[in-house]
Amino acid sequence: xxxxxxxxxxxxxFFASVEQQANPALRGKPVAVTGSxxxxxxxxxxxxxxxxxxxxxxxxxxxxxxxxxxxLVVGDNRKYxxxxxxxxxxxxxxxxxxxxxxIDEAFLDLTASLALFGSAETIAxxxxxxxxxxxxxxxSIGIAPNKLLAxxxxxxxxxxxxxxxxxxxxxxxxxxxxxxxxxxxxxKTARQLALLxxxxxxxxxxxxxxxxxxxxxxxxxxxxxxxxxxxxxxxVADVDAAxxxxxxxxxxxxxxxxxxxxxxxxxxxxxxxxxxxxxxxxVTGRTVHLxxxxxxxxxxxxxxxxxRQLQRSEEIFAAARQLLDALVLxxxxxxxxxxxTGLQHNGMQLPLFGEExxxxxxxxxxxxxxxxxxxxxxxxxxxxxxxxxGSYVISPAWRxxxxxxxxxx
DNA sequence: TCTGGGGTCCTAGGACCC
DNA sequence: TCTGGGGTCCTAGGACCC
Numbered sequence: 001x002x003x004x005x006x007x008x009x010x011x012x013x014f015f016a017s018v019e020q021q022a023n024p025a026l027r028g029k030p031v032a033v034t035g036s037x038x039x040x041x042x043x044x045x046x047x048x049x050x051x052x053x054x055x056x057x058x059x060x061x062x063x064x065x066x067x068x069x070x071x072l073v074v075g076d077n078r079k080y081x082x083x084x085x086x087x088x089x090x091x092x093x094x095x096x097x098x099x100x101x102x103i104d105e106a107f108l109d110l111t112a113s114l115a116l117f118g119s120a121e122t123i124a125x126x127x128x129x130x131x132x133x134x135x136x137x138x139x140s141i142g143i144a145p146n147k148l149l150a151x152x153x154x155x156x157x158x159x160x161x162x163x164x165x166x167x168x169x170x171x172x173x174x175x176x177x178x179x180x181x182x183x184x185x186x187x188k189t190a191r192q193l194a195l196l197x198x199x200x201x202x203x204x205x206x207x208x209x210x211x212x213x214x215x216x217x218x219x220x221x222x223x224x225x226x227x228x229x230x231x232x233x234x235x236v237a238d239v240d241a242a243x244x245x246x247x248x249x250x251x252x253x254x255x256x257x258x259x260x261x262x263x264x265x266x267x268x269x270x271x272x273x274x275x276x277x278x279x280x281x282x283v284t285g286r287t288v289h290l291x292x293x294x295x296x297x298x299x300x301x302x303x304x305x306x307x308r309q310l311q312r313s314e315e316i317f318a319a320a321r322q323l324l325d326a327l328v329l330x331x332x333x334x335x336x337x338x339x340x341t342g343l344q345h346n347g348m349q350l351p352l353f354g355e356e357x358x359x360x361x362x363x364x365x366x367x368x369x370x371x372x373x374x375x376x377x378x379x380x381x382x383x384x385x386x387x388x389x390g391s392y393v394i395s396p397a398w399r400x401x402x403x404x405x406x407x408x409x
Numbered sequence: 410t411c412t413g414g415g416g417t418c419c420t421a422g423g424a425c426c427c
Numbered sequence: 428t429c430t431g432g433g434g435t436c437c438t439a440g441g442a443c444c445c
Contacts, residue, residue: 034413041413056445059411102415102445186443217420219442245417252413287437297412303438337414 003167005120006235007108008142008150009091009127011084012159014104016046018083019073021136030067033075034060038254043075047159080104083135090130094123099235107147109235124162145170148231151183170229175202182226189223192216201227244345247283249273250337256295258332267324268317270338275313276367283343284309288319291337292329299335302327309344312363316340 011017015033020026030049034040042063045054052067064070084103091098094117097109110120117123120143131137142153144165153163165173179201180190192215198204204227212220225231249270257263267290278284288310289303302323310316320338351357 037413039410039413043413057412061410062412105445184443188442219419246415248415250414299440301439305437335413339416 002111004145005110005114006144006147006150007110007120007124008101008144008147008154009106009108010140010142010151010154010158011087011104012138012140013044013046013050014084014137015044015075015080016049016073017137018080018135019076020046022079026071026073029071030054030069031071031073032060032063033073036074037252039252083137087131087135087137090134091127094127097235097237099237107150107235110143121162121164128160128162146229146231147233147235148183148226149229152177152181155181174205174227174229175200177201179204179227184226185223189216193223198227201229203227205229244281244283245343246339246341247274247277247281247285247343248289248337248339249277250291250335250339252293252335253333256332256334258329263324263329263333263336264321266336267320267338268313270336271317271320272313274338274340275311275316275363278311278316278340279363279367283340283345284311285340285344286310286342287340288316288323289337289339289341290320290323291335291339292324292327292333293335294331295334296331297334298331301337303341305342310340312359314359 016031019031019033020029026046028048029046030052031046032042032049032054033044034042040060042054042056042058042060044056045063049063049067049070052070054063054067054070058066060072064072080103088098088100088106091106091108095108095110095113097112099107101107110117110123113123114120117126124141124143128139128141131139138160140154140158140161140163142150142156142163142165144150144153145167149165149170153165154161156163177200178190179185179193179198180187182201185193193199193204196207196211196215198207205224207224207227209221209224212224214220216223251266251270253266257266286307286309287303287305289301291299291301293299304319304323306319310319316338351360
């Protein structure tokens with residue numbers, strides 16, 4: 001296989017940096033971006049905040065305990081989406097092969113661009129300069145023969161790093177690298193590997209394939225390849241809208257609730273959000289999933305598949321409610337989620353006659369009002385009676401464009 | 410007043426069909 | 428009214444990512 005040149009670009013402390021750019025008073029200060037709900041967590045910490053131990057995923061209270069001067073900012077998804085879109089567009093000047101990996105990360109296949117621009121390092125320098133000039137932001141860039149190693153490289157120097165891994169360096173680099181450094185090996189897998197006395201990528205790459213296969217199934221082969229620094233996955237541009245497999249919403253309630261009416265109201269709200277997004281992007285789905293997390297954090301899911309493709313909020317709600325009503329809840333509910341899968345992307349034709357047409361038109365009108373005045377300006381009766389709004393955490397995993405662009409008011 | 414929310418992919422078992 | 432095996436669809440759950 002031909003040697004490829006892959007770049008991974010990772011914006012440094014993206015949300016916090018965008019906030020510091022937008023508000024000069026925050027610059028040089030410990031800043032943490034959070035969601036809006038009562039039980040939210042830290043989404044991104046500025047480097048000043050990281051210096052005193054504030055990390056993503058931490059509760060607000062713990063973060064404040066670690067850093068008394070911490071400035072909390074409720075995340076503004078629109079701001080991050082706009083900046084991200086501008087940056088992703090800029091990356092397209094160097095190759096059409098741009099894979100948007102998250103709101104603040106992208107892979108570029110530069111193999112065919114080198115002749116035009118000279119070298120990957122030249123391109124990296126230009127990208128860094130433009131992002132700094134246009135947005136006042138820094139990024140870390142990794143350049144390597146594949147995505148696995150490019151991502152590893154971008155992690156090696158932060159902030160504002162540039163790291164190149166050449167094909168000749170791979171074996172020596174992997175030898176003592178902990179397996180947990182690789183994207184795709186999380187805590188659970190690392191622990192399983194440790195039970196086999198595998199801690200470094202070198203050990204993983206040399207480990208007998210038969211044993212890995214027995215323990216991890218088909219993933220075992222992939223693991224061994226990863227240990228050797230091998231990754232053949234292509235950079236896939238425009239993965240978003242065309243390939244999305246599910247649309248969902250979930251929310252941790254401000255308080256645990258047991259009242260069925262409150263649970264139904266929340267479920268309706270979630271179904272409305274899912275339906276609205278499905279309509280906006282012209283997808284329908286046959287399977288509805290309900291997720292419940294109890295007060296003690298145990299989490300369950302149920303799904304139901306019908307004969308028809310669903311898109312209207314009432315239909316999604318009806319399916320989710322059916323799943324809920326079949327259950328006996330044994331604890332107060334902490335989190336509720338609704339997800340639509342089994343998607344079709346050709347959209348749904350407007351029915352020509354009768355009740356179905358009337359419902360479809362009413363749905364469209366409701367969407368239009370919501371789009372204009374914000375989420376839930378118009379919605380179903382019982383949602384209006386809802387007292388408590390769940391927490392909406394804005395996550396760096398939200399994609400800047402396409403189906404995953406969730407615009408929460 | 411510990412512990413968010415958006416996703417993707419994989420596994421395993423059962424139903425059902427040929 | 429016994430038997431095998433492959434394929435597909437479905438449900439439930441878990442690992443992992445940002």
